[in-house]
Amino acid sequence: MKTIRKAMLASLSLSCLLFGAAHANPRADALMKSFDTNGDGKISTDEWLGNKRRFQKIDANGDGFVTPEELAAAFDNAAAGAGPAGEGGAGGAKANSSEPHKVPLFQLKNVNSQAFLSGKTPKEQMHAIGMQESGLTAVFPQGGGCHPIDHVFGEVWQGGPDKNKLHSGADIPAGYGEPIHAMADGVVVAKADGGGEGPRKNRGVLIVLQHSPQDSGLPVWSYTLYSHFSKAPELEIGQRVRMGEYLGPNGRSGVPGASREPHLHLSAFIGESPRYAVANDTVVPEGGRFIDPIALFRGQLPMDTALMRELPAEQKLIPAAYKRKSGEIVPAGAKLIWPFLCKG
Incomplete structure (x- = not known):
């Protein structure tokens, strides 16, 4: 039993290392839920409603899909100043004085x-x-x-x-x-x-x-x-x-x-x-x-x-x-x- 439990914990730890970034970023999670209309856990080019060039940058392996891990990595890079993630860059935390009411798409409530x-x-x-x-x-x-x-x-x-x-x-x-x-x-x-x-x-x-x-x-x-x-x-x-x-x-x-x-x-x-x-x-x-x-x-x-x-x-x-x-x-x-x- 101890051996099985250790194996399960090791597997869980590995999963956390591999996938934790995606689920630790609420902005990435919100954007994924907003764009993933067919519920398959990834965003296709047809589902992506942002700039297509951003999609290509976020799609790290170039397979035509954005995964939660790729999206979270893009947000992490944007937060570190390495570039934009989704519409509105790193989440639009800093309001533009000329556009005080503009927010990233995923932050909107009650919208289709x-x-x-x-x-x-x-x-x-x-x-x-x-x-x-x-x-x-x-x-x-x-x-x-x-x-x-x-x-x-x-x-x-x-x-x-x-x-x-x-x-x-x-x-x-x-x-x-x-x-x-x-x-x-x-x-x-x-x-x-x-x-x-x-x-x-x-x-x-x-x-x-x-x-x-x-x-x-x-x-x-x-x-x-x-x-x-x-x-x-x-x-x-x-x-x-x-x-x-x-x-x-x-x-x-x-x-x-x-x-x-x-x-x-x-x-x-x-x-x-x-x-x-x-x-x-x-x-x-x-x-x-x-x-x-x-x-x-x-x-x-x-x-x-x-x-x-x-x-x-x-x-x-x-x-x-x-x-x-x-x-x-x-x-x-x-x-x-x-x-x-x-x-x-």
């Missing part, structure tokens, strides 16, 4: 990161966090003369490589180079030049703004994503913008198919706190949910898509504030406006 970062997420999961048609329609006081939406949020997309995927925003056609404006006061939290990876690769040049409740007048933290610019906005991460401020020129960067005209792809989502992560130029809010951008103009909760679908037809006509080319805000005092200037 796959739905935000993976184009392969089943429709049922996308519906569960708000991505489905709401039936809302924007109406403009005093005539408006605003560019309308031609492809609505949540519809089944039929064009290009994203055929049969759900449309994550509302498309607003406008002339090439027409100015796009910030819908509300906010802070730039992400931008991309169109060369990224993941589901945003067909969004082209984009920028994402975060809006506090004070910025938007809404009782939640919200985000607006603007994409397909003809050239990159001259704004920096962490920079504050004002409602109606020029963001950049309308275009068709990243647009699949030659027949589609220049347009703004406008997405909106909300979070349960100010915390968010950024991976592959994509913002993932804590407790994030997609909403129809038109729902922002309700100015109150609920904005959840499932509840919007249940509204009577007359309540689905949502008055949308806007800025005239003269600079006048209609109605006066609005804190959130249409992204293009209107003629009316």
Whole structure:
């Protein structure tokens, strides 16, 4: 019995030496649980939602999988100053003063990161966090003369490589180079030049703004994503913008198919706190949910898509504030406006 017990203890000690690093690092464990969607104890290239070059660095033996041991080693190296591990380097312990609410992806609570970062997420999961048609329609006081939406949020997309995927925003056609404006006061939290990876690769040049409740007048933290610019906005991460401020020129960067005209792809989502992560130029809010951008103009909760679908037809006509080319805000005092200037 003593011999057997000694053998068992020796085996246990060896296991601790070999695998202890992975389980002694809670950040590595959390990241593994977040990315390992099939539960096989390792992360494949398809499951990895971070930068692909980081995956290759962490995958020490080059077999196309990141194991708990490789992930823990990468975090240990990052903590020692040898390089990054996962999205956000060594865990983002030191907050950037220009990005005070940004955290590593694995630190977010109550979030379906796959739905935000993976184009392969089943429709049922996308519906569960708000991505489905709401039936809302924007109406403009005093005539408006605003560019309308031609492809609505949540519809089944039929064009290009994203055929049969759900449309994550509302498309607003406008002339090439027409100015796009910030819908509300906010802070730039992400931008991309169109060369990224993941589901945003067909969004082209984009920028994402975060809006506090004070910025938007809404009782939640919200985000607006603007994409397909003809050239990159001259704004920096962490920079504050004002409602109606020029963001950049309308275009068709990243647009699949030659027949589609220049347009703004406008997405909106909300979070349960100010915390968010950024991976592959994509913002993932804590407790994030997609909403129809038109729902922002309700100015109150609920904005959840499932509840919007249940509204009577007359309540689905949502008055949308806007800025005239003269600079006048209609109605006066609005804190959130249409992204293009209107003629009316």
